Amino acid sequence: MTPIKNDLFIRALLKQPVERTPVWMMRQAGRYLPEYREVRSKAGSFMQLCMNPELACEVTLQPLDRFNFDAAILFSDILTIPDAMGLGLSFAEGEGPQFARPVRTAADVTKLPVPDPEAELRYVIDAVRLIKANLQGRVPLIGFSGSPWTLATYMVEGKSSKSFQKVKSMMFEQPLLMHQMLDKLAQSVAAYLNAQIAAGADAVMVFDTWGGMLSHDDYLEFSLGYAQQVRQLLNTDRDGRQIPTILFTKGGGLWLEAMADTGYDALGLDWQTDIGSARARVGDKVALQGNMDPITLYAQPEVIREKVAKVLHGFGQGSGHVFNLGHGVLPDINPEHVKAMVDAVRELSPQYHSQA
Amino acid sequence: MTPIKNDLFIRALLKQPVERTPVWMMRQAGRYLPEYREVRSKAGSFMQLCMNPELACEVTLQPLDRFNFDAAILFSDILTIPDAMGLGLSFAEGEGPQFARPVRTAADVTKLPVPDPEAELRYVIDAVRLIKANLQGRVPLIGFSGSPWTLATYMVEGKSSKSFQKVKSMMFEQPLLMHQMLDKLAQSVAAYLNAQIAAGADAVMVFDTWGGMLSHDDYLEFSLGYAQQVRQLLNTDRDGRQIPTILFTKGGGLWLEAMADTGYDALGLDWQTDIGSARARVGDKVALQGNMDPITLYAQPEVIREKVAKVLHGFGQGSGHVFNLGHGVLPDINPEHVKAMVDAVRELSPQYHSQA
Numbered sequence: 271m272t273p274i275k276n277d278l279f280i281r282a283l284l285k286q287p288v289e290r291t292p293v294w295m296m297r298q299a300g301r302y303l304p305e306y307r308e309v310r311s312k313a314g315s316f317m318q319l320c321m322n323p324e325l326a327c328e329v330t331l332q333p334l335d336r337f338n339f340d341a342a343i344l345f346s347d348i349l350t351i352p353d354a355m356g357l358g359l360s361f362a363e364g365e366g367p368q369f370a371r372p373v374r375t376a377a378d379v380t381k382l383p384v385p386d387p388e389a390e391l392r393y394v395i396d397a398v399r400l401i402k403a404n405l406q407g408r409v410p411l412i413g414f415s416g417s418p419w420t421l422a423t424y425m426v427e428g429k430s431s432k433s434f435q436k437v438k439s440m441m442f443e444q445p446l447l448m449h450q451m452l453d454k455l456a457q458s459v460a461a462y463l464n465a466q467i468a469a470g471a472d473a474v475m476v477f478d479t480w481g482g483m484l485s486h487d488d489y490l491e492f493s494l495g496y497a498q499q500v501r502q503l504l505n506t507d508r509d510g511r512q513i514p515t516i517l518f519t520k521g522g523g524l525w526l527e528a529m530a531d532t533g534y535d536a537l538g539l540d541w542q543t544d545i546g547s548a549r550a551r552v553g554d555k556v557a558l559q560g561n562m563d564p565i566t567l568y569a570q571p572e573v574i575r576e577k578v579a580k581v582l583h584g585f586g587q588g589s590g591h592v593f594n595l596g597h598g599v600l601p602d603i604n605p606e607h608v609k610a611m612v613d614a615v616r617e618l619s620p621q622y623h624s625q626a
Numbered sequence: 627m628t629p630i631k632n633d634l635f636i637r638a639l640l641k642q643p644v645e646r647t648p649v650w651m652m653r654q655a656g657r658y659l660p661e662y663r664e665v666r667s668k669a670g671s672f673m674q675l676c677m678n679p680e681l682a683c684e685v686t687l688q689p690l691d692r693f694n695f696d697a698a699i700l701f702s703d704i705l706t707i708p709d710a711m712g713l714g715l716s717f718a719e720g721e722g723p724q725f726a727r728p729v730r731t732a733a734d735v736t737k738l739p740v741p742d743p744e745a746e747l748r749y750v751i752d753a754v755r756l757i758k759a760n761l762q763g764r765v766p767l768i769g770f771s772g773s774p775w776t777l778a779t780y781m782v783e784g785k786s787s788k789s790f791q792k793v794k795s796m797m798f799e800q801p802l803l804m805h806q807m808l809d810k811l812a813q814s815v816a817a818y819l820n821a822q823i824a825a826g827a828d829a830v831m832v833f834d835t836w837g838g839m840l841s842h843d844d845y846l847e848f849s850l851g852y853a854q855q856v857r858q859l860l861n862t863d864r865d866g867r868q869i870p871t872i873l874f875t876k877g878g879g880l881w882l883e884a885m886a887d888t889g890y891d892a893l894g895l896d897w898q899t900d901i902g903s904a905r906a907r908v909g910d911k912v913a914l915q916g917n918m919d920p921i922t923l924y925a926q927p928e929v930i931r932e933k934v935a936k937v938l939h940g941f942g943q944g945s946g947h948v949f950n951l952g953h954g955v956l957p958d959i960n961p962e963h964v965k966a967m968v969d970a971v972r973e974l975s976p977q978y979h980s981q982a
Contacts, residue, residue, distance in 0.1 A: 433956060435921055442925040442933075485919050485952075486900035487936070523880045524899060543880060544842035563841050565794040573798050580843070596841075600789060 272407035274472065279341040279410050283473060283514035283536045283557050285590040291582060291619035292340035293612055294412075297598030298333040299345045303605060305332050316361045317353075320346050323397040330401050334409065336605065337612045340592075341410050341473070344401060344466070346394055348416030348477050351458050352425045354385035365429070372428030374436070376444075379451045384458045387465030394462075395469045402470030413471030415462050417478035417519075418455035418500065419493035422448070434483050441492055448492060456496040460503030467505060467513050475516040475538070476500060482521015482540075489525055498532040516559055520597060523548070530555040541596025546584040557590040562611070564595045567603045571610035578614035587622050628763035630828065635697040635766050639829060639870035639892045639913050641946040647938060647975035648696035649968055650768075653954030654689040655701045659961060661688050672717045673709075676702050679753040686757050690765065692961065693968045696948075697766050697829070700757060700822070702750055704772030704833050707814050708781045710741035721785070728784030730792070732800075735807045740814045743821035750818075751825045758826030769827030771818050773834035773875075774811035774856065775849035778804070790839050797848055804848060812852040816859030823861060823869050831872040831894070832856060838877015838896075845881055854888040872915055876953060879904070886911040897952025902940040913946040918967070920951045923959045927966035934970035943978050 274280065278292035300306055306329050313319035320326060330345040349367050353359035358370030373379060387395055402411055416424075424430070426437035441448045463474045481493035497517055506513040517529055518538025529537050530552040539548055539560035548558055566577045578593070585591040593615045599608065630636065634648035656662055662685050669675035676682060686701040705723050709715035714726030729735060743751055758767055772780075780786070782793035797804045819830045837849035853873055862869040873885055874894025885893050886908040895904055895916035904914055922933045934949070941947040949971045955964065 433921060435924055435956070438919070438921040439924045442922060442929050482898065485897045486903070488919070489898075521877070521898065541841045542838065542845075542877065547842070563794070563844070565789060565791055566798060568791055568795045569798040577798075600791070 274407050274410050276340055276409045279592060280472060280514060282589055282592050283516065283559075284512065285554070285557050285588075288589050288623055289620060290623060291585075291591050291593050291615055293593040293615040294339045294341040294343065295333070295595055295599050295608065295611075296343075298337075298339060298343065298608075299329045300599060301601035302599055302603040302608070303332055303336065305336075317347070317359065320350070321393045323393060323400045326393075326397040327400040327404055330397075331404060334405075337609055338616065339409065339612065341412050342401065342405060342408075343412040343475075344394070344398055344414060344471065346397065346414070348414070348420065348479070349424055350391055350394055351385060351415065351455070351462060352421055354390035355382050355425075355458070357425060367424060368429045369425065372436075373422075373425045373451065376447055379447055379454075382451065382454050384454055384461065387462045391462060391465070395465050398466050398469040398471055410472035411470060412473050412475055412516075413463060413466030414475040414477060415459045415500075417476050417481065417493060417517075418452045418459055418496035419481055419484075420477065420479045421455050421459070422451055423480045423483075425451075434480065441488065452492060452496045453499070456499040457503070460500045463500070464503070464505050467508055471513070472511075473514045473516065474504070475518060476534075478517065478519040478522065481519040486525065489519075489522070490528060493519065494525070494528055494532060497529075497534075501533045514557075518559070526551050536592065538594070539596060543596075544584065545581060545591075546586065549585060549590075557592065558585065559592040560594050561596040562594075564597050564600055567595075567599065567607045567611065569607075571607060574607055574610045575614040575618075578611055579618050582615070582619050582622055585622070587624075589623065591622075593619070630763050630766050632696055632765045635948060636828060636870060638945055638948050639872065639915075640868065641910070641913050644945050644979055645976060646979060647941075647947050647949050647971055649949040649971040650695045650697040650699065651689070651951055651955050651964065651967075652699075654693075654695060654699065654964075655685045656955060657957035658955055658959040658964070659688055659692065661692075673703070673715065676706065677749045679749060679756045682749075682753040683756040683760055686753075687760060693965055694972065695765065695968065697768050698757065698761060698764075699768040699831075700750070700754055700770060700827065702753065702770070704770070704776065704835070705780055706747055706750055707741060707771065707811070707818060708777055710746035711738050711781075711814070713781060723780060724785045725781065729778075729781045729807065732803055735803055735810075738807065738810050740810055740817065743818045747818060747821070751821050754822050754825040754827055766828035767826060768829050768831055768872075769819060769822030770831040770833060771815045771856075773832050773837065773849060773873075774808045774815055774852035775837055775840075776833065776835045777811050777815070778807055779836045779839075781807075790836065797844065808848060808852045809855070812855040813859070816856045819856070820859070820861050823864055827869070828867075829870045829872065830860070831874060832890075834873065834875040834878065837875040842881065845875075845878070846884060849875070850881070850884055850888060853885075853890075857889045870913075874915070882907050892948065894950070895952060899952075900940065901937060901947075902942065905941060905946075913948065914941065915948040916950050917952040918950075920953050920956055923951075923955065923963045923967065925963075927963060930963055930966045931970040931974075934967055935974050938971070938975050938978055941978070943980075945979065947978075949975070 523543035536557035879899030
């Protein structure tokens with residue numbers, strides 16, 4: 271395996287000394303980049319882009335060429351697993367994801383398979399292999415998956431939801447059925463991430479986009495419990511190299527202590543959570559990733575720089591911080607503003623690592 | 627002033643002993659009730675219903691006749707103030723609120739008036755007077771307003787938003803202008819609530835629906851600071867009777883300590899916040915209102931009863947709890963399920979007040 275030249279990201283996740291704070295951005299390969307939009311229109315649909323390893327590789331590398339990000343993230347979607355389970359994923363223009371065959375009954379749950387990543391999800395694993403080869407060890411590659419709970423929300427609702435009425439009703443009225451479904455999803459997510467790791471992913475991240483819609487107790491039982499099961503099933507040693515793991519629950523700021531006890535190396539923070547308080551709460555258990563408000567990137571470069579400074583100062587001295595937004599970059603952001611953010615992190619962060 | 631016969635709600639907010647936990651429900655006068663839908667169709671538009679004191683009074687009282695709620699809440703909208711400022715509020719079917727003249731420039735902010743509640747908002751104050759007279763002291767009447775920040779989000783965006791790009795961009799790039807606008811809004815909200823109190827409201831609640839979209843520091847500066855200014859401007863003594871005040875920030879569970887220091891008597895809790903942990907965090911400073919997941923009401927009555935029991939148990943022994951949902955009741959909830967919730971609170975809560 272090629273050694274990683276810039277491994278700041280890996281070291282920060284493992285809380286080893288770094289010279290400066292590493293930075294990447296959720297959705298960094300995306301619509302805000304004209305070069306992405308060009309490939310996207312060439313590909314046809316969004317899913318056709320995801321399913322074409324060559325094009326997925328091309329768009330994964332685009333933001334690295336334009337900015338100095340310290341990590342690449344696999345270009346894919348969080349809903350590949352339910353699609354591989356046979357639910358029929360599509361993206362209607364301006365409508366978000368939709369499943370042709372949502373999960374509603376006990377029979378629907380019973381017949382859900384645990385997909386073989388090297389078969390039904392082969393296009394993703396091939397993309398990981400191709401990206402890894404093309405990166406030539408430049409920066410680490412992040413693999414990812416949606417969390418079991420977040421996948422379940424889309425699978426039961428059939429599409430994006432505001433109230434999550436269908437999936438929560440199943441949870442309230444048929445908790446055993448929901449547990450059966452989440453257990454299958456945890457197995458599927460773990461197998462998927464293990465295949466990504468085997469194919470070359472240097473770190474993996476679990477996106478729990480909708481865990482924050484649950485009550486505290488329901489979060490622990492139906493979301494965090496299965497994120498923890500995934501963690502326990504991960505093979506995080508590849509040829510003696512440790513593969514760090516990140517758990518991100520949007521809206522999960524209330525529950526960081528519980529999240530820090532699940533075995534993940536790092537927690538993603540949304541922008542609502544104060545990063546200094548978060549660090550005090552989780553102590554040495556985990557590294558933190560985040561958490562500038564994504565809307566900041568609409569502001570002028572000098573404002574962006576101030577807000578970057580604030581997040582860096584909020585985390586404070588020492589390793590264990592990966593700079594990121596608190597959620598994905600928005601599609602109409604000016605790429606020059608992203609550059610202002612990255613430059614600010616590179617220029618302003620070394621002072622927080624003077625003791626390294 | 628007629629004495630209030632059932633004053634459980636007031637006593638719980640003031641943490642005085644009660645025999646059982648009082649219960650009401652956000653949006654209790656609303657579309658889930660067939661009798662509401664009948665009046666609503668008679669009125670024409672939603673705003674015509676709000677602006678007709680007789681009809682507003684009628685729908686305010688409907689849920690009291692059907693259930694044994696321990697408080698009435700004025701039927702109105704949180705956006706009456708911006709409408710009174712001249713922004714031109716309308717509700718497109720299925721689209722949510724819209725303003726014809728959103729606030730975008732310094733000139734727009736400068737010309738915003740502070741409305742006189744007895745003039746431009748007379749229809750609301752008349753409704754309060756009429757409801758108060760018709761209640762005949764049966765239960766307390768809650769007056770309310772949107773928070774300055776929440777009003778500002780709609781005024782700048784011009785409609786509902788997911789990302790709050792326009793209002794946050796104004797906040798990031800023109801913070802002084804945003805402060806100028808929020809100061810006017812705080813004065814307007816305080817005058818509006820004071821008029822409601824003078825007209826008979828026995829408690830007032832500030833709905834900060836979108837404070838939870840801000841980062842910690844921005845929340846303190848742009849949302850909570852102005853909710854506090856409102857509180858300082860309130861006349862909470864009416865003829866020697868104390869008018870309790872409630873502050874609800876949806877998504878504000880991370881910031882309860884700061885909220886508890888602003889002088890409000892009680893905090894509303896969304897369903898994500900664990901009520902037992904919240905009580906431990908705020909101590910004796912404030913009462914708590916909430917916080918069952920609104921989606922619970924889709925479940926069967928026996929499940930609803932279990933979840934009610936859980937919230938009551940979570941708060942624990944003693945006064946200082948008003949039972950409510952963690953957000954408004956949804957329009958397609960079966961009224962029988964609401965009855966199951968109210969009955970469960972009445973039956974299960976006396977054990978938590980045995981020491982009273």
